[in-house]
Each structure stands twice: as structure tokens, then as C-alpha cells.
Amino acid sequence: MSEELTLTKPQDDVPRSGEPLMKVEGLTKHFPIMGGFPFKRQVGAVQAVDGIDLSVMPGESFGLVGESGCGKSTTGRLLTRLLEPTRGKISYRGRDISHASRKEMAPVRSEIQMIFQDPYSSLNPRQTVGSIIGNPMEVNGINPPGGREKRIREMLETVGLNPEHYNRFPHEFSGGQRQRIGVARALALKPKLIVADEPVSALDVSIQAQVVNLLQQVQRDMGIAFVFIAHDLAIVRHFSQRLAVMYLGKIVEVGDRDSIYQRPRHPYTHALLSAVPEAKLEDSEDEQRERIRLAGDVPSPINPPSGCRFRTRCWKAQDKCATEEPPLVQITGNTAGHLTACHFPEEGSTTGRDEEIVLDAALKAMES
Numbered sequence: 390m391s392e393e394l395t396l397t398k399p400q401d402d403v404p405r406s407g408e409p410l411m412k413v414e415g416l417t418k419h420f421p422i423m424g425g426f427p428f429k430r431q432v433g434a435v436q437a438v439d440g441i442d443l444s445v446m447p448g449e450s451f452g453l454v455g456e457s458g459c460g461k462s463t464t465g466r467l468l469t470r471l472l473e474p475t476r477g478k479i480s481y482r483g484r485d486i487s488h489a490s491r492k493e494m495a496p497v498r499s500e501i502q503m504i505f506q507d508p509y510s511s512l513n514p515r516q517t518v519g520s521i522i523g524n525p526m527e528v529n530g531i532n533p534p535g536g537r538e539k540r541i542r543e544m545l546e547t548v549g550l551n552p553e554h555y556n557r558f559p560h561e562f563s564g565g566q567r568q569r570i571g572v573a574r575a576l577a578l579k580p581k582l583i584v585a586d587e588p589v590s591a592l593d594v595s596i597q598a599q600v601v602n603l604l605q606q607v608q609r610d611m612g613i614a615f616v617f618i619a620h621d622l623a624i625v626r627h628f629s630q631r632l633a634v635m636y637l638g639k640i641v642e643v644g645d646r647d648s649i650y651q652r653p654r655h656p657y658t659h660a661l662l663s664a665v666p667e668a669k670l671e672d673s674e675d676e677q678r679e680r681i682r683l684a685g686d687v688p689s690p691i692n693p694p695s696g697c698r699f700r701t702r703c704w705k706a707q708d709k710c711a712t713e714e715p716p717l718v719q720i721t722g723n724t725a726g727h728l729t730a731c732h733f734p735e736e737g738s739t740t741g742r743d744e745e746i747v748l749d750a751a752l753k754a755m756e757s
């Protein structure tokens with residue numbers, strides 16, 4: 390992200406009451422590692438996603454952030470049912486779709502769409518833009534009034550492309566334009582939920598903001614819920630009303646944007662935030678941020694640390710962190726819905742604050 394990036398202000402008025410559009414409980418994906426000779430057998434597993442809970446409300450933008458390899462893409466692919474979960478439950482509009490077959494998924498397939506990171510490889514180079522956007526409509530049996538071509542042209546216009554470019558091929562477009570084609574393809578199916586997996590990180594910095602603003606606009610105008618996956622906290626901040634921070638297959642903190650950015654309680658969230666080069670928000674004020682340097686590498690998801698997975702890089706780790714996995718709960722001082730998985734949480738400020746913070750009971754005990 391560039392420091393030149395200017396994004397429009399996000400909305401805050403999404404209702405948090407009522408039934409979630411999608412609800413995930415204990416979602417787990419372990420990729421088996423096969424070995425042995427002459428008979429292959431499972432010798433281990435990559436614990437890419439390990440028991441996560443989350444919910445997405447209708448029309449809400451939910452951000453999922455974390456370093457490379459923490460399981461964000463795998464989570465996105467599980468939510469869209471491109472991958473089969475190892476364990477756990479995925480409910481969509483109250484219906485259990487965790488292990489739904491292709492046939493069982495058919496009625497909701499078009500409602501849950503995905504936008505991929507790489508606009509180069511996600512579009513078939515031999516198909517025209519019209520076919521790329523039209524084929525999923527055909528597969529899903531969608532026949533809009535006025536015909537598919539009319540819908541395709543409308544979608545091209547919606548994403549800021551010339552409807553006359555209907556018969557062109559992907560190579561005739563720039564990276565940002567190709568990502569717009571990917572967005573049009575998802576929108577053509579009138580989805581209720583879009584999982585956008587790092588939709589701008591493969592794009593030129595100069596056009597990242599344009600594509601983010603486009604996504605934000607369609608999210609607002611069409612009331613589509615988004616799960617926005619990113620390693621870049623600056624982008625998620627301006628796109629998502631709520632976000633979850635992932636580390637080695639676990640959600641370590643979740644909450645509304647203001648709570649997470651202004652009062653992060655998990656040391657990992659704190660460290661991630663301190664490393665963010667601030668994107669310029671229209672009429673935002675400059676503020677001084679502290680810097681935390683994370684020591685060491687992310688451990689392997691094949692053999693993650695016991696207890697708290699972040700403990701091997703955490704400056705606050707104690708013995709308890711190695712033996713007890715901290716539950717994801719609302720700790721003292723957090724607002725409703727702001728959950729943190731940490732035995733020794735941070736006081737909750739990235740900028741230094743004056744008011745008194747009530748510390749977590751465990752931390753209080755440690756201090757006394």
C-alpha cells in the first residue's frame with residue numbers, strides 16, 4: 390500500500406442484530422502429509438485452519454488479516470466451499486452447508502462468490518469478457534430479464550469498464566481492469582456474500598485504491614456482505630466494519646474496527662498495527678504510532694507451538710502460555726463483540742492513552 394493511497398470513508402451503519410448470513414463454528418482444515426515406503430500413509434498434517442468461529446452479517450464487510458501462511462486463503466476457500474472442511478460447521482442462512490454436495494450446494498452456489506488475488510490467472514485467456522462473465526450465469530441457470538448479454542453489459546458498466554468491450558480478451562486489459570472483470574463476473578450472479586481473497590495485492594499500488602473503492606461502492610449499493618482477506622491492515626481498516634486477526638490457523642482477536650485499531654488487546658494485533666504504514670483517509674489526522682518489531686519466524690503449521698501459538702514470538706509470554714491455550718473471550722475492558730485469545734493481554738492502546746485501563750484478572754494477579 391502506498392502512503393499516497395486515498396480511500397473513501399467506510400460506513401458504520403450495518404445492523405449487528407438478527408441472523409448472521411454465514412456462521413462458522415470450530416472450522417478446521419488439516420492437509421494430510423503422506424509419506425512412507427512402499428505403502429504411503431499419513432505421517433502428519435498441515436494445520437492450516439484449526440477450529441475457528443466467526444459470523445458474517447448480511448451486508449457487512451468482515452476483514453480477515455494475518456501474515457502469509459496463517460490460513461486466510463484456506464478459510465476463504467472453506468467458506469465458499471471450494472475446500473472440504475476436516476471438522477466444524479458452516480451455516481449459510483441457517484442451513485448447514487459444511488459437507489453439502491455439489492447438488493446440494495446448487496441452490497446457494499450463485500449467492501456465495503469469490504474474487505481471487507491474481508487477475509491474470511483467474512481469467513481464461515481464451516475466452517472473451519462476455520463469456521467469462523456469462524458462463525457462470527449459464528452454469529447456474531440464471532436468465533435475467535432482457536437476457537444475459539444485457540446483464541453482462543450492465544455489469545461491465547457497474548465496474549467502470551466500457552460495455553462495448555464485451556468481445557475483447559483478457560490480455561487486452563490492464564491488471565486493474567482484469568480485476569474489474571473478476572468483480573463483474575462475481576456480481577453478475579447477484580451474490581449475497583463475496584469472499585475477496587487479497588483482491589488488490591497483485592495490482593499496481595497506483596490502482597489498488599481504485600479497486601478497493603469499487604468494491605466498497607458495490608458493497609454499499611448492492612448490500613452484498615464481504616469477507617475481505619488481506620495481510621494489509623490499512624486496506625481492511627477502510628473496508629471492513631469488523632475484522633478478525635489470524636495467527637497460525639487460529640483467530641487471536643476479533644471485534645469492530647474501532648476496538649481493534651484503537652484498543653488492540655492481543656500482542657500480535659498490537660504488533661501488526663504498529664507495523665502498518667497508515668493509508669491516508671480523507672480528513673484523517675496524523676498520529677504518532679509506536680513500533681513493535683516481531684522477533685523470529687512464523688512457526689510451522691505442521692508442528693505448531695503448544696498452548697498459545699503466538700508465544701514463541703511474544704514478548705509477554707509466561708509458562709502458562711505454553712501449557713494452556715487461551716480461549717477467545719471478551720476480556721475485562723473490551724466492548725461487546727471484541728474477543729481476545731490471550732492470557733496476558735495488552736492494555737489496549739496503540740497511541741498512548743490517559744484513562745485508566747482495567748486489566749485482565751490474570752495480568753492483575755501477575756502484577757501483584
Ligand SMILES: Nc1ncnc2c1ncn2[C@@H]1O[C@H](COP(=O)(O)OP(=O)(O)OP(=O)(O)O)[C@@H](O)[C@H]1O
Binds near residue numbers: 420457460461620
Ligand atoms: N493444498 C494444500 N496442501 C498442503 N498445505 C497447504 C495447502 N494449501 C495451503 N497449505 C498450507 O496451509 C497453510 C495456510 O495457507 P494459506 O494459503 O491458507 O495461508 P494464507 O494466510 O492465505 O497465506 P498467503 O497470504 O501466503 O496466501 C500454509 O502453511 C500452506 O502452506
